[in-house]
Amino acid sequence: MHSSSGDTGRRRFLARVITAIHAAIAATLGVILGGTVLSPLFGKQEENWLPAGTLANLPEHDPLPVTLRVAREDGYNEIIERRSIFLVRSGESGVIAIDSTCTHLGCRVSWDVDEQLIKCPCHGGIYDRMGTVKSGPPPAPLARLTTKVEGDQILVQV
Amino acid sequence: MSRLTGIVDWLDSRTGIRTARKHLLDEPIPAGVGWWFVTGSVLILLLTVQLVTGIFLSMYYVPSPESAYDSVRYIMERVTFGRVLRGLHFFGASFIVIAAVIHMLRVVALGSYKKPREVTWITGVVLLLVILGFALSGYLLPWDQKAYWATTVSINIAKSGPMGKWVSGLMMGGTTLGSLTLLRWYTAHVFLLPGALISFVVAHLYLMRRHGISGALKPVAGEDKPFYPYHAFKDTVVCAAVFAVLITFAIVFRPPLDAVADPTDSTYVPRPEWYFLSLFQMLKYFPGPLEPVATMVIPGLVVGLLLLLPFLDSHPDRHPFTRPLVTGGFAIIGTAICVLTYLGYKDTPAHADPSRWTPMAIAGHEFSRDERCVTCHTQGGVANPISNIKMTHGPEWLIAHARDPQVIAPGTRTPPEGAFSESAGRSIVSYMAKVRTGAAYPSISNEARTASLVIGRYCASCHMIEGEGGMAGPDLTHEGAKHDAKWLKEWIADPSTVDPAANMPPFGDRLSADELTQLSSYLASRK
Numbered sequence: 001m002h003s004s005s006g007d008t009g010r011r012r013f014l015a016r017v018i019t020a021i022h023a024a025i026a027a028t029l030g031v032i033l034g035g036t037v038l039s040p041l042f043g044k045q046e047e048n049w050l051p052a053g054t055l056a057n058l059p060e061h062d063p064l065p066v067t068l069r070v071a072r073e074d075g076y077n078e079i080i081e082r083r084s085i086f087l088v089r090s091g092e093s094g095v096i097a098i099d100s101t102c103t104h105l106g107c108r109v110s111w112d113v114d115e116q117l118i119k120c121p122c123h124g125g126i127y128d129r130m131g132t133v134k135s136g137p138p139p140a141p142l143a144r145l146t147t148k149v150e151g152d153q154i155l156v157q158v
Numbered sequence: 159m160s161r162l163t164g165i166v167d168w169l170d171s172r173t174g175i176r177t178a179r180k181h182l183l184d185e186p187i188p189a190g191v192g193w194w195f196v197t198g199s200v201l202i203l204l205l206t207v208q209l210v211t212g213i214f215l216s217m218y219y220v221p222s223p224e225s226a227y228d229s230v231r232y233i234m235e236r237v238t239f240g241r242v243l244r245g246l247h248f249f250g251a252s253f254i255v256i257a258a259v260i261h262m263l264r265v266v267a268l269g270s271y272k273k274p275r276e277v278t279w280i281t282g283v284v285l286l287l288v289i290l291g292f293a294l295s296g297y298l299l300p301w302d303q304k305a306y307w308a309t310t311v312s313i314n315i316a317k318s319g320p321m322g323k324w325v326s327g328l329m330m331g332g333t334t335l336g337s338l339t340l341l342r343w344y345t346a347h348v349f350l351l352p353g354a355l356i357s358f359v360v361a362h363l364y365l366m367r368r369h370g371i372s373g374a375l376k377p378v379a380g381e382d383k384p385f386y387p388y389h390a391f392k393d394t395v396v397c398a399a400v401f402a403v404l405i406t407f408a409i410v411f412r413p414p415l416d417a418v419a420d421p422t423d424s425t426y427v428p429r430p431e432w433y434f435l436s437l438f439q440m441l442k443y444f445p446g447p448l449e450p451v452a453t454m455v456i457p458g459l460v461v462g463l464l465l466l467l468p469f470l471d472s473h474p475d476r477h478p479f480t481r482p483l484v485t486g487g488f489a490i491i492g493t494a495i496c497v498l499t500y501l502g503y504k505d506t507p508a509h510a511d512p513s514r515w516t517p518m519a520i521a522g523h524e525f526s527r528d529e530r531c532v533t534c535h536t537q538g539g540v541a542n543p544i545s546n547i548k549m550t551h552g553p554e555w556l557i558a559h560a561r562d563p564q565v566i567a568p569g570t571r572t573p574p575e576g577a578f579s580e581s582a583g584r585s586i587v588s589y590m591a592k593v594r595t596g597a598a599y600p601s602i603s604n605e606a607r608t609a610s611l612v613i614g615r616y617c618a619s620c621h622m623i624e625g626e627g628g629m630a631g632p633d634l635t636h637e638g639a640k641h642d643a644k645w646l647k648e649w650i651a652d653p654s655t656v657d658p659a660a661n662m663p664p665f666g667d668r669l670s671a672d673e674l675t676q677l678s679s680y681l682a683s684r685k
Contacts (some may be wrong), residue, residue, distance in 0.1 A: 014387035018394045025401050029207070032246070033214050035239035042238060050538040071542045076218070076225065076232035078546045 036109070040075075049107060052156040053087055055149060058095065063088045063111050063118065063129050065100070070158045084108060084146060088129055095146040097156045104138040119140070141156040171605045183386035190378030191371055191389060194268070197261035197368070199393035200400050202314030205355065207404070208292075211247040212348065219299065220342035222335050226301035227418040228548055228594070235413060235596055245408030251293050253404055254398040255433045258286050258450055262661035266467075266488055270312035270372035274470035278365040283464045285358045288351055290433070295568055296681070297431060298340060303512075304421035307428030309343075315453045335421070361646035375476050418594055425625040428505050436495045459489065516624040518581075518605065521614020522589025523599060525560075525582050534563070544586070545593055556590070558585035581609055581614030581627065585614035588626055612673050616665060631662065643682035647674055 052066050063086035072081045084100040098118075102109050107122035117134065118127040124133045131142030146157040170176045193247030215296060220229040231239040262282065265271055271279035276569050298309040306617040313335065343412035383389070415511075420426075437457065444452040463470070471484050474668045515523075525531070526544040534541045541547070551559070561573040578586070602610075618627035623634040637646070645656070651674060653660035667672065 010472075011265055014391045018387055018390055021394045021398045024399065025203075027403060028401075029210065032212065032239045032242055036214050036233075036237050036243050039218065039236070039238040039240065043236070048537050053372055054551060069540070071537055076229040078542055078548060081543060148675065 002070060016129065018058050043073075046158055049148070049155040049157055051095065051153055052085065052147075054152045055095070055154060056152055058087055058089050058154070060089060060094075061129070062116075063098065065111060068156065068158060086111065086142075087147075087156075088130075088131075095147050096130070096150060097147045097154075099143040099145060101143065102138060103133075103140040103142060104136070109142070113140065116148050170316060170435060180645035181341060183390070185267070185367065185370075186382035187389045187590065188373045188376030189380030189384050190380055193392055193396070193550070194264050195371060195389070196393045196396040197257065198263050200397055201254065201257045201261055202359070203401060204257055204404070205248055205396040206250040207246060207401070208250050208254065209352065211243055211250065212352075214243055215247055221299065221340050223301055223340055223419070226549070227301060227415075230302075230415060231451060231594070231596060233519060234413070241409045241412060242405075245411065245413045246404065248413035249407040250404060251296060252433065253400065254289055254432075255293060257400070258289050262286065263488070263492075266484065269471075269478070269481065271468045272472075272474060273370065273468070273472065274441070274685065275369050278362060279367065279468050280465055281358050281362040281365065283461070285355070286464075287461070289360060290349050290356050292347065293431065295330075295343045295351065298343045300415055301419050302416035303419055303423065303426050304310065304414070304416045304428070304509075306335065306421065306431045307426050309339070309470060311428050312647055313339075315441075317451045319454045320450075328380070347404060372476075383500075385557060403473075415512075415595075416509065417591055418515060418589070420553065423625075425622070427509075429506045430501075432503065434507075436498035439498040439502035439505070439638065481540050483499050490492070494598045510594045512622075513591060513592075514599075515597065515602075516588060516626055517606075517610040517613045518585045518588040518618055518623065518626045519592040520589075520602060520610035521582070521589065521618075522585035522592075524607070524611055525578065525614065526586050526589055531560075531586075532562070532646050544590065547590065548594070551582075552585045556587045560586045578617065579620040580617055582615050584626070585620060605676045605680050608673055608676040612669060612677045616668070619660075634681060634684070637681040638684040641682065643678045648677060650674060 017082055027048060037079065049072070050068050052068060053064065063117040066085050066087055068083045068085060070083050071079045071095075072079055086098040088098060089097050090096045100109050102120040102122065102125050104120065104123055104125050107120050107153065109118050109120045109125070109127065111117075111129075112119050116129065118129065120126070120127075120136070120138070123137050125136035125137070127142055128134050131144065133141055148155050148157075166175070212292065214307075215233065216232045218240070220226060233240075233244055237243070260609070265279065265282065292392065294312060298305045311521055313326050313329050317324060318331055319325060328344070329339070331342045395526075418474070429435070437452070440452040440456065441449065444450075467484070471481060471482075475481065526535075531544060535544045537543055537549070557580060558573075561577045562571070613623060613627075617623070617634065620628045620631040621634045622629060625635075627634075641649070649656050649660075649662075650669070651666035652664040653662045654664070669677070
């Protein structure tokens with residue numbers, strides 16, 4: 001039906017053009033669709049400074065548990081999220097803010113007044129008052145949040 | 159290379175993949191099959207694009223009245239390439255309607271529906287109806303004003319037909335257009351119709367292969383050639399051109415998104431998408447009891463004639479000029495649809511730009527910064543800042559809440575002393591709706607700001623302006639075309655000095671001299 005070498009060459013050329021065009025259409029769609037799927041990975045969360053307390057009310061030694069209400073973007077939604085942190089006095093007028101999420105598997109840690117340690121109820125992770133791991137499975141110290149002091153007001157970046 | 163061949167050999171031995179490929183691509187195409195026979199492939203490409211973009215849109219879309227609009231706006235504004243993705247899906251719908259009509263006209267012109275291809279034709283007509291079903295059901299999903307009101311009209315059309323109450327109830331999932339309606343149209347759009355589409359496309363292609371391509375009107379001398387690569391090349395070139403135009407549309411033009419659906423808005427004039435405009439326009443010529451003629455009888459007759467076409471025109475001659483009844487009939491119906499679409503388009507009122515800041519929205523922006531609001535609605539406060547908040551409650555609840563924040567059910571008690579007026583509450587809702595469209599607050603003159611505040615506080619209780627406000631007094635949108643600033647100032651200060659029979663209360667004692675001057679001047683400038 002089509003055995004001449006000229007015809008074979010034409011067939012090969014047409015087949016290559018078809019493959020190239022299909023590849024171009026698929027690549028264009030692929031870039032757009034890939035962009036939409038990967039989009040949430042590139043999203044940048046807006047960061048805000050929230051008042052978390054005052055220096056006057058901050059205990060001398062114990063971490064002070066504080067619950068912040070953070071308005072956060074959750075996809076198309078705006079939600080108010082509760083975020084628990086500890087405020088700890090550090091030095092003369094310095095304050096550090098420690099996130100209360102255990103770095104092992106994400107459970108909420110709490111301050112044990114008697115033992116003067118921060119403990120995780122899930123798998124026994126133990127941290128000192130500054131969030132450094134003392135024992136147990138946590139692979140890293142508790143995360144710190146950036147703080148600043150304006151007058152007597154302690155502000156935390158969330 | 160040899161390893162790859164080995165893998166393909168193994169796959170072929172287990173699945174027969176080479177035989178299937180040969181069967182699919184080596185169909186002998188008779189000589190004389192030209193460029194007109196690419197229309198089906200274009201439709202397959204466009205339907206594939208719709209299917210794929212639809213799947214990816216569904217990763218972000220939420221089918222509920224509270225979230226649908228925000229999720230679509232999120233896709234448009236926050237998702238990488240989201241606007242292009244929605245553009246491909248939105249404009250792709252129109253491209254498919256056009257491609258389907260061109261494909262059908264090609265089949266009619268070349269008499270390809272004739273024996274033995276009657277069932278192929280019928281599956282094609284069903285596919286056209288499925289495509290229109292997609293267009294109709296997809297229209298509601300963004301839950302904006304256009305979607306809501308066009309769907310209201312569609313459902314009311316269904317109501318006017320036989321067993322209308324049941325049909326419309328089935329379409330709405332109850333007696334009102336709301337959550338259940340949206341969910342059911344979503345289900346139809348993403349599950350039922352795709353199922354029907356895929357089934358009928360497979361049946362259509364199977365029948366096309368079973369009977370072979372109809373080919374040229376008269377046999378052309380020359381040997382058959384395999385579909386791939388000879389005809390596939392023509393298909394691919396045209397598909398690439400159509401895809402290039404579609405992607406250009408998706409990149410250059412922003413797919414429309416009106417303001418969020420407001421069932422209480424009585425001023426919105428609904429219009430369907432262009433491919434349903436002819437049906438919409440036809441309604442005007444069959445008023446009252448004749449309405450079912452336009453909504454049921456004529457469309458039903460057209461669909462019936464299409465389905466029966468191969469049986470009504472069973473003579474084997476395929477040339478269009480030897481079939482004057484069919485060719486003429488299609489020309490008349492086609493012309494009628496084009497004329498009705500044009501008349502409908504000409505009659506479409508210009509919609510207000512949803513991102514335009516109305517005086518009430520400007521007033522609402524100012525009112526929402528009042529201490530009564532920001533005490534709670536603040537970053538880190540008990541509620542989100544008003545500029546971030548979604549309207550998960552209806553406008554009436556929001557107005558009641560703006561006036562009396564402690565109220566749980568609107569209307570249960572009189573708002574306390576010093577509360578916002580009803581029109582001020584309505585202004586805040588207008589502001590929230592504007593924020594929801596993503597429109598940035600504009601730079602406005604001091605006069606427009608002062609006037610907007612007075613309008614939001616007092617005037618909008620009775621007067622409408624730019625489609626918002628009360629309906630007890632005249633519309634103020636083009637007040638400047640009727641009266642000048644001097645007249646307006648006298649009238650607003652004390653209407654009885656201009657017309658003793660005036661029933662509008664005086665505002666001279668409630669407005670400062672500056673407010674009165676600026677409001678009069680602002681209204682006079684609205685020609």
